[in-house]
Amino acid sequence: MSERAVTISEVARHAGVAVSTVSYVLSGKRAISADTRRRVLDSVRVLGYHPNAGARALASKRANVIALVLPLRVGMHVPVLMQFATSVVTAARQYDHDVLLLTADEGSDGLRRAAASALVDGLVLMDVELHDSRVPLLRELAEPSVLIGFPADSAGLTCVDLDFARAGALCVEHLAERGHTEVALLGAPSVVYDRGTGFARRTREGFAAAVADTGLKGVALSCEENFDQVSAVIAELLDTRPGLSGLVVHNEAAVNHVLGALRQHGRRVPDDVAVVAICPDDIAERSSPPLTSVLIPAEEVGRQAVRLLMEKLEGHVVPEDTLLQPRLTVRDST
Amino acid sequence: MSERAVTISEVARHAGVAVSTVSYVLSGKRAISADTRRRVLDSVRVLGYHPNAGARALASKRANVIALVLPLRVGMHVPVLMQFATSVVTAARQYDHDVLLLTADEGSDGLRRAAASALVDGLVLMDVELHDSRVPLLRELAEPSVLIGFPADSAGLTCVDLDFARAGALCVEHLAERGHTEVALLGAPSVVYDRGTGFARRTREGFAAAVADTGLKGVALSCEENFDQVSAVIAELLDTRPGLSGLVVHNEAAVNHVLGALRQHGRRVPDDVAVVAICPDDIAERSSPPLTSVLIPAEEVGRQAVRLLMEKLEGHVVPEDTLLQPRLTVRDST
DNA sequence: ACCGATTATCGAAGCGCTTCGACAGAGGCG
DNA sequence: CGCCTCTGTCGAAGCGCTTCGATAATCGGT
Numbered sequence: 271m272s273e274r275a276v277t278i279s280e281v282a283r284h285a286g287v288a289v290s291t292v293s294y295v296l297s298g299k300r301a302i303s304a305d306t307r308r309r310v311l312d313s314v315r316v317l318g319y320h321p322n323a324g325a326r327a328l329a330s331k332r333a334n335v336i337a338l339v340l341p342l343r344v345g346m347h348v349p350v351l352m353q354f355a356t357s358v359v360t361a362a363r364q365y366d367h368d369v370l371l372l373t374a375d376e377g378s379d380g381l382r383r384a385a386a387s388a389l390v391d392g393l394v395l396m397d398v399e400l401h402d403s404r405v406p407l408l409r410e411l412a413e414p415s416v417l418i419g420f421p422a423d424s425a426g427l428t429c430v431d432l433d434f435a436r437a438g439a440l441c442v443e444h445l446a447e448r449g450h451t452e453v454a455l456l457g458a459p460s461v462v463y464d465r466g467t468g469f470a471r472r473t474r475e476g477f478a479a480a481v482a483d484t485g486l487k488g489v490a491l492s493c494e495e496n497f498d499q500v501s502a503v504i505a506e507l508l509d510t511r512p513g514l515s516g517l518v519v520h521n522e523a524a525v526n527h528v529l530g531a532l533r534q535h536g537r538r539v540p541d542d543v544a545v546v547a548i549c550p551d552d553i554a555e556r557s558s559p560p561l562t563s564v565l566i567p568a569e570e571v572g573r574q575a576v577r578l579l580m581e582k583l584e585g586h587v588v589p590e591d592t593l594l595q596p597r598l599t600v601r602d603s604t
Numbered sequence: 605m606s607e608r609a610v611t612i613s614e615v616a617r618h619a620g621v622a623v624s625t626v627s628y629v630l631s632g633k634r635a636i637s638a639d640t641r642r643r644v645l646d647s648v649r650v651l652g653y654h655p656n657a658g659a660r661a662l663a664s665k666r667a668n669v670i671a672l673v674l675p676l677r678v679g680m681h682v683p684v685l686m687q688f689a690t691s692v693v694t695a696a697r698q699y700d701h702d703v704l705l706l707t708a709d710e711g712s713d714g715l716r717r718a719a720a721s722a723l724v725d726g727l728v729l730m731d732v733e734l735h736d737s738r739v740p741l742l743r744e745l746a747e748p749s750v751l752i753g754f755p756a757d758s759a760g761l762t763c764v765d766l767d768f769a770r771a772g773a774l775c776v777e778h779l780a781e782r783g784h785t786e787v788a789l790l791g792a793p794s795v796v797y798d799r800g801t802g803f804a805r806r807t808r809e810g811f812a813a814a815v816a817d818t819g820l821k822g823v824a825l826s827c828e829e830n831f832d833q834v835s836a837v838i839a840e841l842l843d844t845r846p847g848l849s850g851l852v853v854h855n856e857a858a859v860n861h862v863l864g865a866l867r868q869h870g871r872r873v874p875d876d877v878a879v880v881a882i883c884p885d886d887i888a889e890r891s892s893p894p895l896t897s898v899l900i901p902a903e904e905v906g907r908q909a910v911r912l913l914m915e916k917l918e919g920h921v922v923p924e925d926t927l928l929q930p931r932l933t934v935r936d937s938t
Numbered sequence: 939a940c941c942g943a944t945t946a947t948c949g950a951a952g953c954g955c956t957t958c959g960a961c962a963g964a965g966g967c968g
Numbered sequence: 969c970g971c972c973t974c975t976g977t978c979g980a981a982g983c984g985c986t987t988c989g990a991t992a993a994t995c996g997g998t
Contacts, residue, residue: 275720275722318720320716320717320720320721321721322662322721322722323658323661323667323721323722323723324657324658324659324660324661324662324667324722325658325662326658327657327658327661328656328658328659328662333657333658335704335723338705340690340693348682348683348686349682349683351686352682352685352686355705356674356707359674359705359706359707359709360707360709363707363709363710363714368704368705368706368718368723369704369705370669370702370703370704370705371672371689371693371702371703371704371705372693372702373690373693373694373697375693375694375697376697380697382654383654384702386609386652386654387654387655387656387657388609388656388657388658389657389669389702495890496889496890496891496892497860497863497890497891497892498892501892523890526831526860526861526864527860529831530860530864530867533864533868534867555830556829556830556831556857557830557831558830558831558832558835
């Protein structure tokens with residue numbers, strides 16, 4: 271084992287051509303005769319050649335690696351982050367790029383280091399907050415970047431996200447169609463609103479706007495993530511708002527507690543109270559009853575983020591804002 | 605913006621020394637006078653020099669990057685995976701290494717490609733299964749690797765994991781001490797056992813052994829992850845085993861359903877039924893009541909995995925098996 | 939049959955860094 | 969005082985690849 275790696279010059283010798291010819295066969299940047307191409311590719315296969323990434327990066331000034339930057343704080347539901355991460359990796363591979371994982375611990379220095387050392391060609395930042403400390407740096411970095419989520423000032427940046435305002439509205443509209451007249455939003459823990467996390471606020475705004483538009487009665491509440499607190503909020507809600515019959519839950523960790531609390535308080539879903547959640551499909555499906563939900567299209571968000579980054583790497587101009595339209599799946603809870 | 609990157613020769617010129625001297629200052633591989641060192645470091649700072657990663661990798665044959673390979677299937681609880689991932693990244697940075705994220709989609713080819721192209725110096729594989737298709741490849745790869753989890757045949761490999769057998773036993777012993785005489789294990793979904801996931805089986809074995817040792821009565825059941833099925837299992841259990849008063853739950857996604865089902869069936873925790881979980885602390889803490897639990901020390905597992913890999917990269921010999929001892933935290937559920 | 943354009947291939951010059959061997963100068967010792 | 973050993977520094981040779989310009993070879997048009 272441990273045989274020294276095969277180099278391009280060995281491939282060239284084996285195929286009886288010049289090193290540059292092998293390079294051109296592999297990159298396709300110049301025309302090569304079918305015959306030569308075949309001989310070279312055969313040699314590549316026979317010798318098990320893999321181009322040396324460092325050498326390639328040095329000569330071409332392209333590492334073919336992008337950075338994926340994890341959020342500063344985990345405010346978002348973790349499984350969703352994981353979905354983003356895997357879809358970014360998968361999408362990147364389709365463009366023949368790899369993904370370097372950067373965490374918040376290093377803060378902006380980490381981004382600067384990775385970019386300045388040419389370790390990566392571009393950056394994807396996950397779960398960007400309204401006042402994200404990493405954002406100013408991006409503006410001065412030579413490397414292109416794409417954000418998942420929207421900071422307060424997104425001018426000059428490329429951002430992708432689910433249209434959360436529309437998602438919040440969609441839930442309200444669905445409940446309105448079902449004939450409900452008084453609804454409530456159970457959102458993120460209050461700390462998430464306090465620190466200005468964009469998607470939580472935007473959902474709330476969309477909810478409020480739709481409530482106004484449809485002429486329903488509605489309140490938006492924050493929602494902690496342990497059972498007792500959820501149960502207390504539900505009790506209070508049922509108590510003070512007898513007409514309430516529709517619930518929008520935008521909190522993956524709390525959604526099962528909400529169902530438990532409703533059960534505890536003797537309310538049946540959907541007969542007494544209808545519930546629509548904004549959460550991943552797997553959570554909605556394994557709840558009892560399975561929940562009508564708007565899912566966060568993590569897979570598509572990640573794919574779009576990578577696509578946009580690749581466009582930028584090619585030197586193309588891309589739209590600054592990309593909002594993905596939410597889709598509501600009706601299940602048994604409404 | 606976008607000013608061309610500073611190179612080592614510019615630093616050398618600025619500091620009035622040879623390129624090689626700058627290199628030696630930065631690597632510390634040869635003695636350099638204090639005066640020269642200071643001048644060089646000043647120039648580095650003033651010019652904002654960052655060594656080019658590709659050039660460094662090419663010349664030194666070390667990329668200073670390790671691969672983190674995500675599991676083939678997500679059988680493990682996702683937040684725990686995320687904890688592994690972040691701790692691996694953090695630990696790697698402490699050794700001045702970065703982390704490349706590889707997913708299962710590419711399978712073994714991805715590993716081979718990353719290794720053969722010298723993109724990475726070594727590999728950390730997460731959530732290894734008993735018969736993991738990636739394992740044979742590792743044996744023939746020149747690059748060192750460390751596994752998180754144990755395959756069926758771990759000979760010649762370096763593996764790290766929580767001692768799940770001990771964790772299962774610890775839970776039983778705790779319940780025995782509390783005076784319970786009949787206990788049950790609610791484990792992973794049956795499909796997880798079927799595909800031979802090591803940690804699930806090992807927990808079950810530890811549970812069974814401890815039940816035998818302590819002379820308790822006990823059964824081990826698999827446990828699906830939606831409320832209705834959990835509720836049915838709990839009903840059946842309470843019905844057929846009236847003496848049952850202790851439950852060990854090794855299933856993060858189901859643990860809240862278990863509590864809900866017990867509530868539904870009129871059992872109080874811990875008065876009627878004591879529950880001890882094997883799960884992350886945050887889940888245990890936000891349950892109602894907060895659960896006595898054995899946590900999966902993801903942070904330490906990741907750190908140890910990286911430490912072992914770095915040792916191997918240095919050419920040192922490391923122990924093949926590293927089993928981390930579980931610790932049980934008593935909360936309100938027992 | 940000759941010319942210019944086109945196509946296919948080659949050789950060589952780097953990319954920015956590490957590392958090896960060489961070599962001045964300083965210091966220790968008999 | 970001469971010799972030897974360290975120290976600290978330098979210059980140059982690559983590492984494996986991409987890419988530029990040059991050069992043959994081929995071709996259609998006239």
